[in-house]
Amino acid sequence: MIDFRLYGITDRHRCRNRSLAETVEKLVRNGVRAIQLREKDLTDRELYRLAKEITAITLKHGARLLINGRPDIAHAVGADGVHCPSDGLPPREIRRCFPGLLTGQSIHSLGEMRQAVDNGADFLLYGSVFKTSSKPVEPKGLKALEKICARSPLPVFAVGGIDSGNAESCIEHGAAGVACISALMEAESIRKTIKQFKLALGTL
Amino acid sequence: MKQSVKGLYLVTDTTIQQRFTHEDLAGRAIRGGVDVIQLRDKITPDRELLEIARTVVRLCLDSGVISIINNRADIALIAGADGVHLGQNDMPLPTARELMGDDKIIGGTASTLEEALEVERQGADYVGFGHIFETTTKNKDYPPRGLEVLQEVTKALSIPVVAIGGINAENIGSVMEAGAAAAALSSAVCAADDPCKAAKALKQKVGS
Numbered sequence: 001m002i003d004f005r006l007y008g009i010t011d012r013h014r015c016r017n018r019s020l021a022e023t024v025e026k027l028v029r030n031g032v033r034a035i036q037l038r039e040k041d042l043t044d045r046e047l048y049r050l051a052k053e054i055t056a057i058t059l060k061h062g063a064r065l066l067i068n069g070r071p072d073i074a075h076a077v078g079a080d081g082v083h084c085p086s087d088g089l090p091p092r093e094i095r096r097c098f099p100g101l102l103t104g105q106s107i108h109s110l111g112e113m114r115q116a117v118d119n120g121a122d123f124l125l126y127g128s129v130f131k132t133s134s135k136p137v138e139p140k141g142l143k144a145l146e147k148i149c150a151r152s153p154l155p156v157f158a159v160g161g162i163d164s165g166n167a168e169s170c171i172e173h174g175a176a177g178v179a180c181i182s183a184l185m186e187a188e189s190i191r192k193t194i195k196q197f198k199l200a201l202g203t204l
Numbered sequence: 205m206k207q208s209v210k211g212l213y214l215v216t217d218t219t220i221q222q223r224f225t226h227e228d229l230a231g232r233a234i235r236g237g238v239d240v241i242q243l244r245d246k247i248t249p250d251r252e253l254l255e256i257a258r259t260v261v262r263l264c265l266d267s268g269v270i271s272i273i274n275n276r277a278d279i280a281l282i283a284g285a286d287g288v289h290l291g292q293n294d295m296p297l298p299t300a301r302e303l304m305g306d307d308k309i310i311g312g313t314a315s316t317l318e319e320a321l322e323v324e325r326q327g328a329d330y331v332g333f334g335h336i337f338e339t340t341t342k343n344k345d346y347p348p349r350g351l352e353v354l355q356e357v358t359k360a361l362s363i364p365v366v367a368i369g370g371i372n373a374e375n376i377g378s379v380m381e382a383g384a385a386a387a388a389l390s391s392a393v394c395a396a397d398d399p400c401k402a403a404k405a406l407k408q409k410v411g412s
Contacts, residue, residue, distance in 0.1 A: 043293035044275060069250060072278035076299045087249035089278065097281040 001102065002123050002155045004033035004064065005177035005201045006167075006194075009159075010054075011134070012039055014185040024054055026190040028061035031204045036083045036104070036179070038068040051077040064102065071098040084121070086112055092120035106159075108140075113152055124152060125179055128160020129170060134181050135160065142173045149174025164196035171201060206286065206309055207270055209330040209364050211239030212407045213388035215274070216260075218245065220340075221395045230260045233393055234267050236403025240386060242289055244274035257283035272311065277303050287311065289332060292319070297326040311366065315346065320357045320365070332388060333357050335369020336379055340391065344369075351382045358383030373402075376409045386410075 008027050012020035024035055037054055039047060051067055055077045058065040066081040067074040071094045074082045081102030082094055091103035105121035107113045116124055126148050131139045139161065149156045155176035162170065162180040170178050178201070187193035198204050214233045216226045224232070230241050243260050245253055257273055261283050264271035272287045273280035277300045280288040287309025290297055297312050304310065311330045312323035320331045337348050348370065358365045364385030371379060371389040379387050387410060396402035 044295050045293050048295050048299065070278060072276070072281070072295065072300075072303055076295065076303055085249075087251050089250045089254055089282065093254065093282050094278075097278070 002176060004204065005171075006032055006197050006204045007034045007036060007104075007125075007157055007177060007179035008032045008184045009036045009038050009179055009181045011181050011185050012050075014182065016186060016188070020050070021053055021057060023185060023190070025057050025061075027184060027194070028058055028063040030191050030194040031198065032063060032184070032194060033204055034064040034066070036066045036068055037079075038083070038181075040068070044070075044073070048073050048076065051079060055079050066102065066104055071101055074098070074101055081122075083125070090119040091116075091122070095120065104157075107148075110148065110151065113148055113156075117153060121154060123155045123157065123176070124148075125157045125159050126175075127158060127179075129158045130161025130166060132161035132182070142169055145170060145175060146173040149176075164193060164200050167197060167200040177201070206307055206329070208385070209240055209270060209309065209311065209366060210385045212237065212403065212410050213240040213242065213366055213368075213386040214238045214393050214403065215242045215244050215368075215388055215390040217390045217394045219247070220391055224394070224399065226256050227259045227263070229394055229399055230263050232398075232400040233403045234263055234269055236393075236400040237407035238269060238393075238403050240270040240272060240388075242272040242274055242388070243285075244289075244390075246275075250279070254279055254283060257285060261285050270309065272309065280304070280308070287329070289313070297323065297328055301327050314357075315349065317353070317357050317360060320361055324361050324363050328363060330364040330366055330385070331357070331361060332366045332368050333384075334367060334388075336367050337370025337375060339370040351378055354379060354384060355382040358385075373405055373409060376406055380410055 015023045064080040066083040068083045069088045071082045075098045083104040105116040106125045157177045157179045158170035158175040159179040162178045163183040167178045216229045261271045271285040273285045275294040289311040291313040309329045312328040313332045314320035323331045366386040366388045367379040367384035368388040372392040393399045393402045
């Protein structure tokens, strides 16, 4: 079910001079197979419209789209899944009313990992592994990532300060893949950046 | 068969007061005789909000009160609420209808006659129209609509009109006379010394 290694997370405020639609189009056209739409400052109506626009793009290129936190919007626009923040709706509850949605779950500790497994998530996002400008938190490091990955029955993606230079080390420490905002959104050349990620990860 | 929205409609609010939780307010207002409760909370994280919604829905179910969740179709569905209320910046009403089906109640906010007619045309079960009077619960960038416009709206629409905004014990009778099916209020109950007693007094003036 988790057939991707690079999970691109959006931030339309960090797309350089591109629009978000343009940025996502470039990502999926160059091989990124999973995108999370995470635009927390929009009204529901704006988010719905944007999600609809982005779904058309990911669908066209056969990439998966997950909507942050909102199964109703994900289902309504025909997206593939929901990404659940650690204090968001639990995956099991989501699936009762919105069957068929893929559910990713953000975790920050071993305790949250166990809870996410109990709650029926399909895959996990653990971080921040490295120092990142997206979140002002103390990085957890590769050792902690390794511990989580070794104990998790679910695929774990590393997040936080990931770039093509450190992506490989995350895989070496047991991650199923990596997720990033800045490295992709802010990339000068998306094509080149993804090429480097592909080299680091083996496959996208 | 879904119930028709009428009578006394409480919108729970834990930002204008912190003495009572949503669950507390719902319990007290139900004892006071409210007919509809809308859970409105834009701050609490979803996981916690779902649990609050579940409790409010159960309290409502036990007493035959209609439960509505503000702006979140997903939480309304998962918690098993009777319906959802959508503002002009929320998910489009037809989209929510597709998600929720005909058995759920969907209400839409309107502040002009045109918007009210549009909300009706989009398949809402009721229109929340306001604000009728000056209100402190929400910041508004337009003047109160008043009773005359409310009457115009209630005459033009065939679905129930829920009047909202600045309604209290003194003026609640006048909005019902203007043809509103229900009077929605928040601070008049939530911020009252005794929400149960306040609801009871309001309910008497609403009749039904």
